[in-house]
Amino acid sequence: MTLADVARAAGVSAITVSRALRNPEQVSPNLRHAILKLVDDLGYVPDFAARTLATKKSSVFAVLVPSMAEYIFMNVMSGIEDCVRPTEYRIQYANSHMDVREEIRQLKLFLGQNPAGIIVSGTEGHVESMELLQKVGCPLVQIMDTGLEPIDMGLGINHFDAGKAAAQHLVDCGYRHIGLLGDFAGKRAERRYHGFHSILAPLGLFDPAFIFSEDRSPSVRGGARLMARLLETAPEIDAVFCRSDDIALGALFECQRRGIRVPEDFGICGFSDLSFANTSVPALTTIRVPRYEMGYCAVGMLLDREKGVQDMPKVVDLGFQLIHRESTRRPKHQD
């Protein structure tokens, strides 16, 4: 079932059917109507490959993230999906598994498809990847962190400031031996670490012995493991800032297991505001990141670009929010 088939059935030429579908206003109303009905009756579905080849522009948005094994990307993806759904575009995901060579391979695979737009995250600082991204001929949004100058467009939050906010909050709650849990090796997490450090160091509260991480995706289990190691090495510890809420929940469970009272004896601050953070006992203090909005907005920016919208901002900062819940609510330090 091709355009030509429909055209034959309608007694017109293929191009007219094409126009009826893509630029309806260029076809006289009654003819257009007849054609669209026929398209529906015959169950004609346009061939994307042919269209892409003819126009040199596919209708896929490519999305490259470092990992899909982290909960946070689910929400970003939801936002992406919801914004794309009413359009003609399709999404293609790839993840680099935190591996630069894989990242490059995936990027090249994408480029072979002439995507209509690209959303990436986690490529910061990878020279070859950045070079590839320089010469994509389509709109590009780098999501998650607004701290670095984007190639085309940037969207996210300021992770340095987020790290500062968490550290400041724990200090304000009266904690004095503040650790860091989870892998801060990635660019974004690293910037949170720097922000964290920038608050504690001047106060003489920063101690590298209080930092524990493992080279895996953040998980609840991992959080419990890290917490156990931290407690053994530094029993004087009285609070942690975690790389993510998974880690924070694991730390909380480990405290429960050991009978350490949270927040009285120990404060926990997570990062992300995952769905369970407001439900756990005690509920987790965390930094809310507008993940869904990030996905939605990233696609929105691509669509705006396609539509030729002018004066688009190069960088959009969606802002974060420190949510003060029970896990840092020390009785004598209520605020």
Added chain:
Amino acid sequence: MTLADVARAAGVSAITVSRALRNPEQVSPNLRHAILKLVDDLGYVPDFAARTLATKKSSVFAVLVPSMAEYIFMNVMSGIEDCVRPTEYRIQYANSHMDVREEIRQLKLFLGQNPAGIIVSGTEGHVESMELLQKVGCPLVQIMDTGLEPIDMGLGINHFDAGKAAAQHLVDCGYRHIGLLGDFAGKRAERRYHGFHSILAPLGLFDPAFIFSEDRSPSVRGGARLMARLLETAPEIDAVFCRSDDIALGALFECQRRGIRVPEDFGICGFSDLSFANTSVPALTTIRVPRYEMGYCAVGMLLDREKGVQDMPKVVDLGFQLIHRESTRRPKHQD
């Protein structure tokens, strides 16, 4: 940069370059070498659209799931990704948001791309969707549930048996007022419900008043809400089987909040064995579903089909496993 460009540079015809890339053994070694080097130097990337149009077969596997907002699909996706990575194929996801019309729309969009294979879940019982799937011209795997006759291939676990196992376990642990938490409206969950019912009803332990659900994606928060409602309506309740571990964790938190002791006064059995299930306090009894393996295996089946492997099983049952942890370990009923 097209095939023709490379061909010109190499002083051969386009088809030879094409062969050097796709069927290297058909090109003499030294020529092949020269061509491949040139491909690399010039940074040639094949145009997928052109290839798809010429071969009538794209290199994308289409994956349609009811929702990406559930944690379980992350693991399925990881398996899919890992199995696809070493190949030339690409994955394209879509989710129907539990909506039949959307499901059909997505399916049609997929069909317009001549996918090399399709993986679906959650389409059972949707007449029009099934009709569309009947006539896809490519391998098709229906994942998650093995209970129903697949159109082409099926892969998953038996959800009816899983429901039975959970019910039997709770009974064996000595619980007598056993409720059900979470939305069992979907086909798979519904079959768990039936299995559950098939054990309790004959024992006179089934009570429809013990069933609470809400029409949303399972979440920890939702689990706590449902647990609260259940306790208000049926204070005699002493155990629950939950639609997923998210719900189970929420139920656990709600018990903690109310000072209900788990497992002494109340037993909780989840479903999925999500990463936190072995870490919570108490750790959650649950039914482990081989999610990662399901994704990996589904792609494996598609690849085998492409390779023309014979004698493939129509249905593969990966099996589930009841993991007995603390949340149902009643002191006097240890086993």
Added chain:
DNA sequence: CTGTTAGCGCTTTCAT
């Protein structure tokens, strides 16, 4: 082993 020819289904000119 390598080349020629033709065509995949659609859309872009350029006409009418």
Added chain:
DNA sequence: ATGAAAGCGCTAACAG
């Protein structure tokens, strides 16, 4: 407002 011709980049089929 509609149509005819040409071509997007690649590969199947058939030579040689």
